[in-house]
Amino acid sequence: MEIAIIGGGAAGFFAAISAKQHHPAAGVTIYEKTSKLLAKVKVSGGGRCNVTNACYNVSQLVKFYPRGSKQLKKAFGSFSTGDTVNWFETRGVKLKTEPDNRMFPITDSSQTIIDCLTREAGKLGVKIIQDFPIHSIQPDNSGYKLTGKENQTLYVEKVIITTGGSPKLEGFKWLEQLGHVIESPVPSLFTFNMPEEPVRKLMGVSVSHVSVRVQGTKLKGEGPLLITHWGMSGPAILKLSAYGARVLYQQNYNFKIQVNWLGDHTETDIREVLSGQAANYTRKKMLNANPFNIPSRLWDFLLNKIELREDITWGELGKKGHNRLINILINDIYEVRGKTTFKEEFVTCGGVSLQDVDFNTMQSRKMPGVYFAGEVLDIDGVTGGFNFQVAWTTGYLAGQLK
Structure with missing residues (x-):
């Protein structure tokens, strides 16, 4: 089975790692359109990376999301704050909690998180291809045909879309053309x-x-x-x-x-x-x-x-x-x-309508075999590590490919 992850950010890496853990024999490739991986992780929290928030009660946690709280209650039941902390700490990244409940690596450096994710992806055999935008997705037999850079075509069984938010509606047009409803993006922080x-x-x-x-x-x-x-x-x-x-x-x-x-x-x-x-x-x-x-x-x-x-x-x-x-x-x-x-940490509300996604699996209700994770969805949290928690949770669930 070939699995394509479109987008090399936090949700993309977590989805790729999860996919490889749940399906060790599958080929998993991250396609990133720019030359930079994990760009938002790098600048988050002033370069310290606000990994998550020390709110361990799901009923309390969902209250920090202006959009998506109802759907996230289901998703957080499978992978929540405690799972995030455990995931990083079992891979050698110790986290600390600040008085306002924001959690950071004890190194106070986002590079620690970047190194952990890239190391884990490398160890599992995830392929990473940079400077490779995907322009279109089309159903093809039992999978999908992707058209990428210089009209190269790829054939895969499963696609996980983790392209992040977009300040403009045009950024979501290709997903709208696949039949998904897009909520117009507007700034939310x-x-x-x-x-x-x-x-x-x-x-x-x-x-x-x-x-x-x-x-x-x-x-x-x-x-x-x-x-x-x-x-x-x-x-x-x-x-x-x-x-x-x-x-x-x-x-x-x-x-x-x-x-x-x-x-x-x-x-x-x-x-x-x-x-x-x-x-x-x-x-x-x-x-x-x-x-x-x-x-x-x-x-x-x-x-x-x-x-x-x-x-x-x-x-x-x-x-x-x-x-x-x-x-x-x-x-x-x-x-x-x-x-x-905040230009570096730009957060929008808007994106793929939550009605179009099954939050038990993160699979599209319109296109079987296509999954979503992270800020491409119409979900956003307030400041304090909540948006990264969504990236980890939805990435983990999407990678199960249920």
Whole structure:
């Protein structure tokens, strides 16, 4: 049996290794259209490779996927986070967990993961052909005819497609021509640009836990927030961008957000803190006595935004001042005008419709003997190692060729 893997990324390598393990007598070949293998693995996590996330409970794990959570519940039942950790560690790659649950090799180098995958593929006898794009797939007797570089033809029994995401619909046209439904790709991890907002002068300031809502929608993101030269980023914003990918695209990335700088704290909680502050620090300047766990530069900025005097004391604040301060702390509004995507780690939602794939096997429902794995599918996770976990899981399942 000849098996063609189209795409030499994380899902492609894992599918090839799985195929060779499950079918040792088969010929398994990876066809990569560029001269680079595992390119996304190389740049992931700032060159450290965020292999997976230390979330071992499948019901919890699927909540990190804006698209595909229902289907992944089935797939993760066969190969999940624990299996990934075990797979790498039994091949000599020790992983470590960071405080935010992201997992990296202890070497802090993505090359460790690349070396492990290429070594394993080599040991099993997987063939790798680079600079070889596949242009078309056609059914042929009991298998498929592939047309590649310079119109070379290949005949194989099974095909696993791991070509990754594409920022444009054209990148999926060849799969659409095979009868698959394609969900239009749009960016799903991006920062919010705020060209008109003075908050940008606080670039570099981060707040450990905020809550952000998009006005006029049900979209909400929580977690750390980072103020940048362009606007806002950090996990709270990136989560919001992932879950709101299609909605924000439809709004042409022009919308307003409401920021609660104190995360889960409600108006009642804050009013209580402020009353105590006014009673205990009557003569203290508000600027110097910040009762909340937010950076002093941000505290200064917010007081200035509600036009309080620099030397105002807690005793002078008064009822109106209290109300204005509470409002800015839990309902601070900013105008977003555009986005910035991560070029190296570009993630899209969109791709092959999940209805067209059997998630027990990753086989196409339209073309028996054709399988899918990785970001070519309409699946995407939030930042934190979740997209790689999908690559390992779907690659492993596709390689079984059930």
